[in-house]
Amino acid sequence: MASGPRVLLLAERFPPDIGGLARSGARTAGSLVRLGARVDVVAWTRAASPGALETVEDAGEVSPFAKGVTLHRLGLFGQADLSMQHTLDVLGYLHARRRYDLVWGHYLYPPGFLAVVFAKSAGLASVLSARGNDVDQLMFPPGDFARLLWTLERADVLTAASADLGRKMAVLLGRDPGVEVIPNAVDTALFSPGPGDAALRERLGIAADEVVLGFSGELRHKKGLPFLLAALTEVRRVRPACLLVIGEVRARDAEHLLSYRAEHPEAAARIVVSGALESPALIAEHLRLCDVYLQPSLWEGMPNALLEAMACARPVIASDAGGIPEAVDSGKNGFLVPKALLNHLGQACLDVLGMPASEREALGRAARERVVARFQADAEAAVLERVLARAMPRSSA
Structure with missing residues (x-):
């Protein structure tokens, strides 16, 4: 399905970073590829020089979940505002060459906010994915409630890792935005019972x-x-x-x-x-x-x-x-x-x-x-397919 939509996914963490946020980002990107999308990921790293852009053509090299994904790792500056401004420049550079159809922010801030800003400026559809305590962090001081609300209001489709997160976003918006709950998927063949080694x-x-x-x-x-x-x-x-x-x-x-x-x-x-x-x-x-x-x-x-x-x-x-x-x-x-x-x-x-x-x-x-x-891959894939159809109804018809 090489003619599938081109998706740009922004992630704060991505393998080889450790932790659930990195793994879920890799899994989402890889699942989108299996649905026929062509996926680029932009993820920040402190392992590269500030502002440096490094590309891995197949992210299956760094995570088995992300086979077929193109990974762009971007070196962070010491100051967050410089990093964010530079990231927008890099997204524009990549879009001019790759021509994306959809921008996906994996975690509300900073990747979700930047995804929506870039999508609006480039006339693209956007998907916003709340993953953990990102809603709570921005709701309360010193979080930026205004930025949180702006981001939630302007994303085309909202997704969440749990129904609880979806309810919180609905409360903030004062309406039901139709949050899609994307269940985390576990490889139950790999993560299986057995005696300790x-x-x-x-x-x-x-x-x-x-x-x-x-x-x-x-x-x-x-x-x-x-x-x-x-x-x-x-x-x-x-x-x-x-x-x-x-x-x-x-x-x-x-x-x-x-x-x-x-x-x-x-x-x-x-x-x-x-x-x-x-x-x-x-x-x-x-x-x-x-x-x-x-x-x-x-x-x-x-x-x-x-x-x-x-x-x-x-x-x-x-x-x-x-x-x-x-x-x-x-x-x-x-x-x-x-x-x-x-x-x-x-x-x-x-x-x-x-x-x-x-x-x-x-x-x-x-x-x-x-x-x-x-919490199996088929449940995750079904929701992701629905999200793509909602975000880009014409191309999914």
């Missing part, structure tokens, strides 16, 4: 008698970093345990670990950080080591990492932030802790770890069944 456990230095509390992604405050540390402390008062961070700790949040290490040196020594894992298969291997997976987020869209852990049939404990309750039925396929009561996360861990093995296994099976039923 003993050799991997040994390489990570996890003792045979330790229970593994797991977290996946970029650990930072919004993901509940303080509550994870407090839970580790509480669990270790009762039984040997470690916290396995499958990913990295955001640099500016590392101070929390330093202060924790000063107060709880023995517990801090049992925080195992894998570092960035480029392969989804490696992430799945690490998830299978977890006795319980934790997602104590303060703000959320629909976390990929949680769904991947559920697909691996891990017992999960999560907050009720954002769209998480759309995936987790508390007591049936996992447990929810209210955001206001995340100080009880440690006790929730002990309660789950104290369950008979058969009950924990049943919990994990139910978690996987939910992902298989609602």
